[in-house]
Amino acid sequence: MSHFRTEIRQRAEELVSLYPRKRSAMLPLLHLAQEQDGYLTDEAMAEVAELTGTTTAEVRGTASFYDMFHLEPVGKYVVGVCTNIACLLAGGEELLAHASSTLGCPVGGTSADGLFTLEETECLADCNIAPCVQVNHRFVRTTTPETLDALVDDLRNGRREDEIPPHGTLIRVRRSGGLRVPRAQLADERAAAQTAREERAAKVEK
């Protein structure tokens, strides 16, 4: 029995097929697992292990290295406020403290209603609109306490769901089919191209 629902399982298998080695699909598959469950459940990690030809220990050991993977449940909306240098100079720490009181949860914690998790992030590469805030890894560009409060109010009332889907960074990424060129064809093409190149080089030398 697959823990992944049918659609996720199909996408997972397609992702695995894109790489010369199955284990390479580890990170994308873990993103899919979070898309389904919100965080990395034991069942999902076992299934990722099966799909990538690894053990659950290897999956957990890999996942725990990366900030985006949650080994414990998180809120429906993960709010990240950057306090790195450009955001620090623009009041990032103050905005993070404000977010904590608005959301009703400490930094790194989840609100009692399970709606929000608040994180202090490192640079998110949007430094000209500082301090930078992401919700479920969507740039929301709320740089002031007032605009942040308005956003939170919208989220509480379900008004921004189109713009900010549930987390899982691949939730709207769809590849139109798998690899188009068989690996054997590529190898033949490259070999022929190499021969042609050597012939050209030989002519030049003459």
Next chain:
Amino acid sequence: MASFTAPKIVSSRSEFTDSHTLSRYVATGGFEGLKKALSMFPEAVASEVERASLLGRGGAGFPAGRKWSMLRKAPVSYLVINGDESEPATFKDHYLVEREPHQLVEGIIIASYALQVSQVFIFLRGEFALGLERVQQALNDAYEYGALGSNIMGSGFSLDIVVHPGAGAYICGEETALIEALEGKRGFPRIKPPFFPAAIGLYGQPTVVNNVETMANLPWIINNGGAAFAALGGGRSTGTRLFALSGQVNNPGMYELEMVKNTFRDIIFDPALGGGIPEGRKLKAFIPGGVSAPWFGPEHLDLPLGQDEVAEKASMLGSGSIVVLDDASCAVRAAWRITKFFSRESCGQCTPCREGSGWLERIMFRLEHGGGRPEDVELLLDLCDNIAPGLSWPPQQTTICVLGSSIPSSITSAITMFRSEFEAHVTNDGCPHV
């Protein structure tokens, strides 16, 4: 006066809100470079890029042509695109993947043809949810358009490109850590030698890793010729570059400027660019190329925006991101936050970096928040010297990758330039600015 005579090479479509669509891309000259490249021999395409003297735009500034020449005779090889942009205050690749994804894809196909690689992986920061969507859409469009897949545009050249999401780790911008992550492992940089993945890269095969912005330059170079690109800029710094300006300036933003022809003063103060420091305050210091770079003071404002020009003054242009600190900001606080970043992002393999970054962060924290000691400045310098012996520039390395040797930059800069502020923090038992 700032110079605006150079063409926009990688941000030419910035005024279009639909610059990410195939129709806009094709209507504005998209895929012309690829068509031209496919009519040439692969080695002629590579020579054109070599003629452009394009320096890699990731941060190290290694000549792209020379990186490519290491791959010439490899039968199986990969091209990996580094879009894991995470150097603090850098946001150019974020722009390029969200707003110009087709230009990136076209550049990659051109590079793949020149290198005759078998498969490409675009490693994008996991936090770029929209960027991942846009790049995947651009790839889908390129397959549909006939620019990807089997027998591209009737040339007999075939290629597949896969977009791969990262998952939040600064260290994966280091090319060997990126390859580990792409192999489905923790992002641990690999021990050198081999110094280049061109020898042993992805799955042990010859691999070239190039930055997103480097690729984005290729369609223009092929369309206009390497010589036209090399005619822009000066010295080894040819062409234009995306400069990311942030911090305490009136107009933070991304500006594409000709290399060397403009100075730090131009980008920070020109009304059409940074527009100066807010509320009549004065410039205190600026970081010229990402937080790994040593800081500059007002005396370096007239230095040209060029790789060697900045290196000669013992810092680096790095990722092209400039952070401005005004005279109301606290140097200790800024250096503390940068140190905290390195401490959080150290992968933990090497002792000087893993232990050193945390120790330095704790000292900087107590200076900033209370509890600093008179001997702390000497202790900081001693620790930094243990991580990067001699505190020279470029730094000596005691670790597998350069994350370790980048840690001291902000602390030693702050101490050299603003030592009295450290003393004031001790006397005041915390930051006097708050």
